[in-house]
Amino acid sequence: MKRLFSRSTSSGKRSARRPARKSPRRFFGKKILLAGLLLAVLLASGYVLHLDFVIRERFEGRRFALPARVYARPLELYPGLQLTAAELVEELRLLGYRETASPREPGSYRWRESRVTLKTRDFTFADGMQPATTLQVDFAEGRVARLERVGGDGHLALLRLDPALIGGIYPGNNEDRVLVRLSEVPQRVLDALITVEDVRFYRHRGVDPRGLARALVMTLSGRSLQGGSTLTQQLVKNFFLSSERTVRRKLNEMIMALLLEIHYSKDEILETYLNEVYFGQDGNRAIHGFGLASAHFFDKPLMQIDLSEAALLVGMLKGPSYYSPRRQPERALGRRNLVLASMAEAGVIDDQQLLAARILPLGVVERPPRGTSPYPAFLSLVHRQLRENYRDQDLRSEGLQIFTTLDPWVQRAAERALVGRLEQLESNWNLPAASLQGAVLVSDARNGEVQAVVGGRNPRYEGFNRALDARRPVGSLIKPAIFLTALQPPHRYTLASLLDDSPLLLRQPGTEDWQPQNYDKQFHGPVPLYRVLAQSYNVSTARLGLELGVPEVQQTLRRLGVEPERPGYAASLLGTDAYTVLEMAQLYQTLAGGFRISPRAIREVLTFDGRPLQRYPLAVEQVIDGPTSYLLTTALQRVVTEGTGQGLNRYLPEALGVAGKTGTTDALRDSWFAGFTGNRVAVVWLGRDDNQPAGLTGAGGALTVWGELMAALKQEPVLLAMPEGIEHVWIESSSGRRSAAGCPDVVKLPFVVGTAPAETASCATPREKGTVRRWFERVFR
Amino acid sequence: MRRLLVRTLLVMLAGLFAGCAVRPPVAPPPKVPEVEVEPVGPAVAPLLRAARELASAGDLEPAGAHLERALRIEPRNPLLWQELARIRLVQGLYRQAEGMAARSNSLAAGHSQLRRENWRIIGRARNALGDHQGAKEAFDLAGQQPP
Known part of the structure; x- marks a missing residue:
């Protein structure tokens, strides 16, 4: 104004000298x-x-796009748990716990013979925060014998370790960060930062003319350590990262810095700065903030870094790639020591500290902790299940915490078995090296939690996931659906029913003639039903399926949780239909107990600050009645004891009562094995990506992976509580007739009461006695 | 007259059936005190306790989460499955309630008290789903469990 x-x-003065007529203008x-x-x-x-x-x-708004963090299952510790000290220590190493003489810091442990002492980290689970606890774990006879809280009130009943971080779902720009609060940032980091970047931070109002002038003088005098920008200006610059260096941008930056300081406190600005600054790239992932930088370069939380490490990080800010301690260690070291020197000069550290810190090595870990997940196949299942409930952009920016069901031990066993066996099979069968591919999925038989997914023979590869996306003909893996249809109420068949395994020719108008063959190219005449499944005879199975009706078998499949191809052809009965490993896992999950439980990879989702957002609850539905489930499981166990699955006996004790089924397709293109123990369901597929013959049967290929995988893990036996309404009867297996213990060629089979054959084989003791017994049985059943 | 005859016959028949159903005991069966049907292990006990407390306060969702955690430790414990079934029933998740109770039943051979309660839960769930015939069958089965 x-x-x-x-x-x-x-x-006005001028107007006095000029003619008056100009005055209006x-x-x-x-x-x-x-x-x-x-x-x-x-x-x-x-x-x-x-x-x-x-x-x-x-x-x-959202200051930071925070990637979703994905965690493995936490290990539950309790007395009686089957676990050795070595196994616990392995889990602790996986979690990044450090071995020390006296574990006082969270995330450290000590192992002395049968005792492990450890201090857990604070961790917020869905049911609340579990504070860091010092814990003494004693082992005896392969189990946790005692769990004691050190300096607490004696023994503990149950404690969760913090779960392993197994990956992230990153924002579109692949920014990654670990948020830190100002209160968690060590003073030495703040001292270094403020000394070097903006010594008058707490005194200026966003822009610092004096700093600018001094920077100018310093630069001119050749002691260029200080940039002219304040931390506030740098923050603005980081917010709108652009490389243009124009006066306009600089002006905008200054105005915005002033505005920021009007609205926000110094602490808020500093905290945001600490989380925003850029520390370079890790592949296509951008490292932002001191929290992640500390993990990335030193593999420890920011709270734990020492003076020299703090100086290194602060030094890097001037040029994250120019001063990269991994690629330019000399340069980074010089820069770090310059930062230390100026800290000493400013009086924030004393000379002794300077001398001590200056001689330290950079301390950078050789290999940064993985940014990308080591388990991409499992992660893609998680991502897929999450996308049913969340927008992709929220997954990539809201910092959600995803608690999954992955069991790192199971995952490792599955990877090792697949990779190891594929190499072995190729060399045994003279197959071209690296020609075979495979996929594995393991879930918990009792609750459907997916414990491991392997999507190919390079488990770290993030590409095509064969467990989820490769749809391949399943061969005989589908047969249990046919036998279930036959056995279920109204119990048209029993395990002893004789099926006709003689040549079969199906002529249907509009389709080609169909003449199924057995794998051994033989026909086996009348065979009891259980043995048809055990030996995987195709002809008698096809005849049974046709008799029951393809639509009815498909209906059974749907009930078991698998959506069959439409329309169903007769050949579908022998597994020409293609399914994924995941779908077969669903099928066998249901067969393992008779309850449909969907394979779940997620337990719960928390917001970034630990509030529960969503649970993925356990859901079960009984789809096979108890007695029928008992019969079918028995038949699937026969596959392993006497049928095509016998090879498993090389890997697993018979007492486990493993139930399973082999699958082989036309010209040996696909090799499958699916089955379960008392606590795990697993499905393995082997084959070639180009769909050429792999040269492996189900028994010769996938079964061996399955066996090796399951043998590496703790297994519980298939415990079949005999349901009401089941009786066991000795049967002569060639004739399917009732017999007795001690007779030749007999097998003891379960029957739904009232369905066992009445006719007696000739061996079964004197006729009269048999008659009397049968009379009694009829009366008392 | 005819009615009387029918009644007499009915009473006789009833007597006959009763005679069939109840075997004359050689010695009176010892009165078994009501114990916890399926005790849980020490690791699970605090979870079960917490789940019950949460459920009584109406916090059904976290109560369910505690039971699922307990089930990961003792997956074959029919009592835990039943507790979860009851929570699902109160939540109005009737299919789930029925499934969990059936699961409990499949593990509860010999635990007649548990089975009785499971069948009751199944009956209530089926009623809520409009399956009154199925509910009746379940309630009948609940009644048939030996005391």
């Missing part, structure tokens, strides 16, 4: 000038308002 006024006076000019200036002020303030809006939105 003052300037406006003075200008108008000067023009001058008056007009003044008006234009006034209006113009007003407009400029309006525009300028509008612009400032706009910047204000932009910067506040950026600062307040």
Whole structure:
């Protein structure tokens, strides 16, 4: 206003010397000038308002796009748990616990013979925060014998370890960070930062003319350590990362810095800065913030870094790739020591500290902790299940914490078995090296939790996931659905029913003639039903399926949780239909107990600050009645004891009562094995990506992977509680007739009461006695 | 007259059936005190306790989560499955309630008290689902469990 006024006076003076006629124009000019200036002020303030809006939105809205963090299952420790000290220590190493003489810091342990002492980390689970606990675990006879809280009230009944972080779902720009609160940041980090980057941080208002001037002098005098920008300006610059160096951008930056300081406290600005600054790339992942930088370079939380490490991080800010301690260690070391020196100069550390810190090596871990997940196949299942409930952009930015069911031990066993066996099979069968592929899925038989997914023979590869996306013909893996249809109420068949395994020719108008063959190219005449399944005879199975009706078998499949191909052809009965490993896992999950339980990879989702957002509860539905489930499981156990699955006896004790089924397809293109023990369900597929013959049967290929995998894990026997309404009867297996213990060629089979054959084989003791017994049985059943 | 005859016959028949159903005991069966049907292990006990407390306060969702955690430790404990079934019933998740109770039943051979309660849960769930015939069958089965 003052300037406006003075200008108008000067023009007034001039007007005295000029003719009066010009005065209206001058008056007009003044008006234009006034209006113009007003407009400029309006525009300028509008612009400032706009910047204000932009910067506040950026600062307040979502300050950071936080990737979703994905965790493995936490290990539950309790007395009686089957676990050795070595296994616990392995789990602790996986979690990044450090071995020390006296574990006082969270995340450290000590192992002395049968005792492991450890201190857990604070961790927020869905049911609340579990504070760091010092714990003494004693082992005896392969189990946890005692669990004791050190310095607490004696023994503990149950405790969860913190779960392993197994990956993230990153924002589109692949920014990754670990948020830290200002209160968690060690003073030495703040001292180094403020000394080097902005010594007057707590005194300026966003822009520091004095700092700018000093930087200029320093630069001119060749001691260029300080940049002219304040931390606030640097934060603004980081928010809108752009490489253009124009006056306009610099001006915007200054205005925004001033605005930030009007709205927010120094601490808020500093905290945001600490989380925002860029520390370089790890592959396509961008490392942001001190929290992640500390993990990335030193593999420890920011709280634990020492003075020299703090100086290194702060030193890097000037040029994260130029001073990269991994690629330019010399340069980084020089820069770090310069930071230390200026800290000493500023008096924030003393000379002794300087001397001690300066001689330390960089301390950077050789290999950064993985940014990408070591378990990409499992992660893609998690991602898929999450996308049913969340928008992808939320998964990538809201910092959700995803608690999954992955069991790192099972995953490792599955990877090792698959990779190892594939190499072995190729060399045994003279197959071209690296020609075979495979996929594995393991789940908990009791609750459907997916414990491991392997999507190919390079388990770290993030590409095609054969466990989820490869749809391959399943061969005989589908047969249990046919036998279940036969055995279920109204119990048209029993395990002893004789099936006809003689040549079969199916002529149907509109389709080619169908003439199924057995694998051995033989026909076996009348065979009891259980043995048809055990030996995987195709012809008699096809005849049985046709008799029951393809639509009915498909209905059974649907009930078991698998959506069959439409329309169903006769050949579908022998597994020409293609399914994924995941779908077969669903099928065998249901067969293992008779309850449909969907394979779940997620337990719960928490917000980034630990509030429960969503649970993925256990859901079960009984789809096979108890007695029928008992019969079918018995038949599947026969596959292993006497049928095509006998090879498993090389890997697993018979007492486990393993139930399973082999699958082989046309020209040995696909090799399958699916089955379960008392606690795990697993499905293995082997084959070639180009769909050429792999040269392996189910028994010769997939079964061996299955066996090796399951043998490496703790297994519980298939415990079949005999349901009401089941009786066991000795049967002569060639005739399917009732017999007795001690007779030749007999087998003891379960029957739904009232369905066992009445006719007796000739061996079964004197006829009269048999008659009397049968009479009694009829009366008392 | 005819009615009387019918009644007499009915009474006789009833007597006959009763005679069939109840075997005359050689010695009176010892009165078994009501014990916890299926005790849980020490690791699970605090979880079960917490689940019950949460459920009594109406926090059904976290109560269910505690039971699922307990089931990971003792997956074959029919009592835990039943507790979860009851929570699902109160939550109005009737199919789940029925499934969990059936699961409990499949593991509860010999635990007649548990089985009785499971069948009751199944009956209530089926009623809520409109399957009154199925509910009746379940309630009948609940009644048939030996005391």
